[in-house]
Amino acid sequence: MNHEVAVFLLILLANAIVVVAYLLVNLLRKKKASRSGLFRAIVMLVCPVFGPLFFLFGWICFHAFFHRKVDLEDVVFSKERVMSYNGADVERERNMVPLNDAMSVSDKKSTRQLMMSIVRQNEENALSVIARGLSSDDSEVAHYSASVLQETLDKFRDNTNQKALKVREDRKRENRTPEERLAFIQEVRDLFDELNHMTSQHVVSPREEQAFVELQDGVAGLLEEMDAIRSDEVYQIGSRLLEVSDYPGCWKWCQMAAKQFPDVLPTYKLQLRYYxxxxxxxxxxxxxxxxxxSDIAVDHETLQMIRFFA
Structure with a gap:
């Protein structure tokens, strides 16, 4: 065997040792041979000397010029929940206008975009605004408003009927444990809140609104029966009764509020509305x-009333 062949075989042996060492190190570090690691090993095996030198040169360049230590000074690893705040979309807010103003302009595209924006946010919280779209000259806006209202109201009617039936059935139960009593109170309160959310927007016919308010009045009576009604709920049911011209029903809650919650703002506001x-x-x-x-802190609406009638 001449000298050149011996040197060539020695180079191949050394290259094979480097490839095997690379595979072993890669396997020990990652617990599993990666596809990229196998690819590099094949390249180094097929291209002796040049393959290992190529990858070695790339590794040196990466760590010399591109690799930087990550600055974790401002990173918090606490598991406590935090609330993040997203900045306002100033450009979008600048272009927003009330629906009434949008409908008074003949720009149908702007009206349709505004309607879609309202619905995307939460249509259940803007039904009174969407209802105004029924009177729009744009047939597409009117049709879309009617579709959204119909779908939302149908869902509300179904949910309300199911919850009301469940409350009636659960009311018949006796000898509840304290936990079961609290759960039933919450069930009744959820029904009250759902009814109040809808009746306060005035998007159904007067007859249907009257029926919903009567149901809400009964639910409020059930909360009172369980000594679980709150002053703000008394104000809400009293206001709803006033809005459907049920003055005796409202006066009943005024008297109840004056007796149970004499020194809170909702009691004064309800009686002021009634009078x-x-x-x-x-x-x-x-x-x-x-x-x-009194020493009761008043809200902006009541303060304006006091200034007007002072």
Whole structure:
């Protein structure tokens, strides 16, 4: 065997040792031979000397010029939940206008985009706004508004009927444990909130709204029966009864609020609304004066009322 052949075989042996060593290191580090590692090993085996030198040169260049230590100074690894805030879309908000204003303009494209934006946000919270689209001159906007309203109202009717039936059935149960009583109260409160959410938007016919308010009144009575009704719920049912002109029903809740929650703002607001709607000026001014003399913190709406009638 001449010298050149011996050198060539030695190079092949050394190259094979490098390839095997690379595979072993790769296997120990990753617990499993990766596809890219096998590919490099084949290249180094087929191209002795040049293959290993090529990958070695690439590794040196990467660590010399591109690899940087990651700065984790500002990274928090806490498992506590945090609330993130997304910046407002200023450009989009700048182009938003009230639906009434949009409909008064003959730009149908803008009206349709606005309607779609409202629906995408949450149509159940904007039914009173969507209902205004029924009177739009644009047939597509009117048709879309009607479709959204019909679908949402049908879903509401089905859910309300199912929940009302369940409440009636659960009400018959006796000897509840404290946990079962709390669960039943929450069930009744959920039904009340759902009814109030819909009746406060006034998107159904007067007759149907009257029926829903009567159901809501019964649900509120059930909460009162269980000593679980809150002052804001009394104000809500009283306001709904006023809106359907059920003045005796509203007065019943006014008296209940004055007895159970005498020193809270919702009680004053409900009685002020009742006296104003029924035209009882003296009682209205007397109640307003009592509120001014009290230490109760008032909201912006009540403050404006006090300033107007002062």
């Amino acid at each position: 104003y709607e029924t035209g009882k000026r003296e009682e209205f001014l007397s109640m307003l004066g009592a509120l001014k003399q």
